[in-house]
Amino acid sequence: MAHIIAGVGSSHVPAIGAALDNNKTEEPYWKRVFSGFEKSKEWMARTKPDVAIVVYNDHASAFSVDMIPTFALGCAAEFPPADEGWGPRPVPVIKGHPELAAHIAQSVILDEFDLTIVNKMEVDHGLTVPMNLLFGQPKDEWPCRVIPLAVNVVMFPPPTGHRCYMLGKAIRKAVESYPEALRVVIFGTGGLSHQISGPRAGLINSKWDKDFLDNLSKDPKKLTRIPHVEYMREAGAEGIEMVMWLIMRGALDDKVEEVYRFYTVPASNTAVGHIILENRGKPARRRASAGRSRLAAARRKSQQVRSKGTR
């Protein structure tokens, strides 16, 4: 059985990708940003997931306004980096996991989440920047397979925070019904507060961001009740991307362990937020039968041992 072992939240600011690609990581401005991900890269190197499900949004790269799918699941064998106007980013082609992706599609659609299936797609900085921040800059290939899940947060309305959270739960159920023993990490990307359009551009709301991270860790259900207008008002018109973090959170246990957090302002026009949340092996189904809960307890114990081993 496959498992979701942890969730990662990370901003996906395009200028971070440009700083990497143009060797600016040692400049003081950028060093401040990248230094916040050094421990995360170590954590990822220890965690060694088989698959990463990366929830992100496309920025007028793969999808124009000809088609605007709300949730688009990448089921292809590979996803080339998109040319966003300066040539494709010099990162390895992203290798998919078509079997698990197809399994997730089959499961969540029957759970009433009507995903769009994408069998050919280029991926932009929304996906590749968080990959670099957590996996570094591998030359030839990424260390794990990736299933992209593109969410429309460009055209209003995006899916609600609650919808995102529930989709995360459906994805978890799908992953846990996959027969192969895969260790899966799920990424929620975008945000935190930023507005890049109109006369109010440049808006940052650090207090709101910190509250968001606190609740993401401890009380995510509170976040599922935030209406869209509040995201846009408090975290900026483009800050509404933060709903994508709730897909990641929904795929985790109700109680998680926050193992790392980083926050800095600014990267270009945006507040950079990052968090790592680990599952502690609670059973997915709370109302398991007696026999099942014994099994679950045994599994929990073995996972606790294993996760201690990875620290």
Add this chain to the structure above:
Amino acid sequence: MARRPQDYDDIPGTFVFDAERSRQGYGINMFCMSLMKDENRKAFKANEAEYLKKFQLTDEQRDAILKRNYNRMLELGGNIYFTAKLGATDGHSFQHLAAVMTGSSQDDYLKMMLGGGRSIEGNRSKSGKDKAAKAKAKAKPRSKSTAKRK
């Protein structure tokens, strides 16, 4: 048909790219999308008015594009991720566009960002109804605040 009022119209300095604006601005955004190709960028720069004839645009939209009135493009249905491609075609950085949209110099805009960005205080609401931020997402105070390991 006049635009229907929305709760987010109360947010100052913000044009929300909603389904209605998306419908209205299809031509602007597809024009901007076409600038992803070098040959199109060259054709546009060679004769802007002629190039724009290929897209369904109102006179107001065409005028906003030719005058590089970025806020007006947003108001008429352009989306920032698309209009940024026009800025790039002109050889401008994104922060140049941001400065133009906010009516400040690029230097002042950069300083504002380095100083922590535009404050939310005084920028929540046109009507002033939301001065006391909806702080219901507030959590218990944390003992530590920035990067750390537990």
